Amino acid sequence: MNVPSTSHQHKIAFFSTQPYDKIFFNKHNNEFGFELDFFETQLNPQTVILIENADIVCVFVNDIVNESVIEQLAEKQVKIIALRCAGFNNVDLEAAKRNNIKVCRVPAYSPQAVAEHAMAMILTLNRKTHKAYNRVREQNFSLNGLLGFDLFGKTIGIIGTGNIGKAFAKIAIGFGCKVLAYDIVSNPEMEKDGVQFVTLEEVFRESDIISLHCPLNDQTKHVINANSIAMMKDSVMIINTSRGGLIETAAVIEGLKEGKIGYLGIDVYEQEEKLFFRDLSADIIQDDAIQRLMSFPNVLVTAHQAFFTNEALTQIALVTFNNIKSLVNLNDIGNKSALLV
Template identity: 70%
Template structure:
């Protein structure tokens, strides 16, 4: 049985080759993204494995069906880039990794907060240039601050607990309140109330029609002046143009993002020798109070191990039984 991988990096090959021995798949790796122009590269494969920026559209799925592909495996939790209705129509199973290491993403969100607040990235560069001045490095105590968490799935839940450990008051917004978090002291409140009260707002919700641009010019105006905004979920949760306007006015005083609305044209590539034509990301990076990382929140040994094993098990089960014991991982 053969799996064709798209959007692969050296670490993908390393981990999937390392754990494939007990499964015995033939693995075919491509660095380029899956889309309507590259789907022809799939040759005699039983499954394809894709990542966050691959475009699994109706056109792509139709071509995969013609090629007798039976499974599309996402090695990630999000699936907004997949046409699920088309997959169902063509009788192709879609599976994902609903939970790998929620701590990895939650801890990265905290790293963004600490770095933006205490400006350790600037201090590092200063000291290397023998500049030991503290001017411009003033931060604030996290203790006692109010942190608003939008989305309390596995990652949001882990993030809430970490922030409670810092002595923060944690507010949360989700469709259904998590009783376990409520028992620990997290307060579930309406979105407007969360935005109005929070010193730090962190996004941990999936991207769908209801959450796209949940951070817009309207919701930004509900926030405290000088708020810190963190996004380690999906780029399109934020209206980037509105955020830039708020950064210029000071309404948003700190922005930390590990995802970006147009990241498929930039992230996971070395563009150091090229001119980036995306004016929006260039504008964002020009702000001294903005920290951008390139979708690395998931990038820990533990997370990659779990992603690899879950993906291989999902494909193995679906190809052998057309069923999946981990029902939360099966989309179609």
Template identity: 70%
Template sequence: MNSTTETQNNKIAFFSTQSYDKTFFKRYIPDFNIDITFLESQLNSKTVNLIKDETIVCVFVNDIVNAAVIELLAKKNIKIIALRCAGFNNVDLEAAKKNNIKVCRVPAYSPHAVAEHAMAMILTLDRKTHKAYNRVREQNFSLNGLLGFDLYGKTVGIIGTGNIGKVFAKIVKGFGCKILAFDVIIDSELENEGVVYTALDTIFKQADIISLHCPLNTNTKHLINKETLALMKDSVMIINTSRGALINTSDVIEALKTIKVGYLGIDVYEQEEKLFFKDHSGDIIQDDEIQRLMSFPNVLVTAHQAFFTNEALTQIALTTLGNIESLLLKDSIDNKLALLA
């Protein structure tokens, strides 16, 4: 950062800090002349008071940045809300505009990281490698209960073909699957590669595997529910590496009990802010739904780790700090997808 910004307040209150955040952001802080106060607490109405003289907050997916919190941030003289993630459903953008607070995000870091994790979940659920690993370690070499299926020739439905969905489609294509897709914007490159864009109902009815790669908004909340589940093939596989609230958890639990859903892989969960990114190994978890999900032998839960690669974390740190620098220097960001308000 050049000297023209050195008279400005370049201090960031960094909420929901994990050890890896410190590792990657500290690596690049010297290049941006920015001072960061790392806070382990989630941002919410009760933790706003942790902000001292900072004028920037950096937040993650489970921080609460609703209208009430933004009003408090404005009183604290916060000028920038910097999301170190792509999703922004936890931020009230209208309230930010009303209070003249800029909001930026990381629109694309490593789509390969999330897309590859989605495929890893499919292969794990299909071939039961997680069970085989534990079984062999106990000197049990039986194959009973490990029967899988060929991915080749199966129909995969992809809901959302943005950066991540597009990479996922190309990965799936390599397995020889038929690919159906739904998005409000049709990607002509994917069409040319054989991806068939169709209606959501068609995907629900025809897909053997459904992978969610769409944002969470009023149109997509609980996209997977009792009605849409009823349209699906028996023993369908559902993968969600996007946002937890795309799935109505209680409805999918009922579908698992009847084997309507034969496999479920989730890296996100609707109530994850109370659980994920923390060690609860010594706690009694009060969330009955996550406990019920984890009781199913055909459910795989990972704790929002799809983004968790060296390449992705490097890009997240560089883009987040670059966004802040741009806003401090010229009150704008060249990448328009990064500036939300």
């Protein structure tokens, strides 16, 4: 096999790695020949010390890549921070630029994976298949308490119409839903499919189901809050497969207690870095908010699982390696949308 000779000189330190990360990155590294160093721990100011002779770090959604970390990376001669995810709100891009460290990401791995998970959460909450599964295993074949509603004809509001939002809109249209969308700019292709672009307030007021597909930034943080919840229909369903910080947790708990929010499905959570991707089954969880959320019968929590398909993990590994190879060999990157600094 022909492996780029320059790749042998480059070592990648992976943080927040799980067994499946090692499987997919080792499998596809045959084409690239990088030296790989895997750490299960999160990257933060205390764990930077683990990096030895690596000029590239590869991080995930809950790694901390702030100014302190970046300055330590620069001291260790790290030249590239490669995100193996689309979101980059955990990286101080200005600090990276000051320290001449390139930052790249995976802008689109499998939009369908996340969009399909969002629809799976809607159907699970609505038709209560998770409860039916447990009930039948206990030989309880009663239908009491499992009443749902037809998705056909309902109004689904989408906040954020990037690749995932677009994929989700197609699924919703396939179910016969009326689809409203909000984004900074409208998408003519989606409009041809029947999606109506409206104001954010209209999405809140008119939707039976609201699904979040926007990045987390200063404009979108806590877009779901007490004020926006007050505008919504009674018994609204809210789905978040994007970033935990889009939802103000305390406000949503109040909305659930009051019955204003009829259903909540979250694959992300504001404080997830202390919880998700870990087995805490034998621990006492100190986070009262997530414990309260999980106590509601109409709340479904999955642990940042939406991206987790074979196709998505394959694409994440290949795009990450190609981004790094481009930056290493050309001091440039072919996919400009993946280069952040």
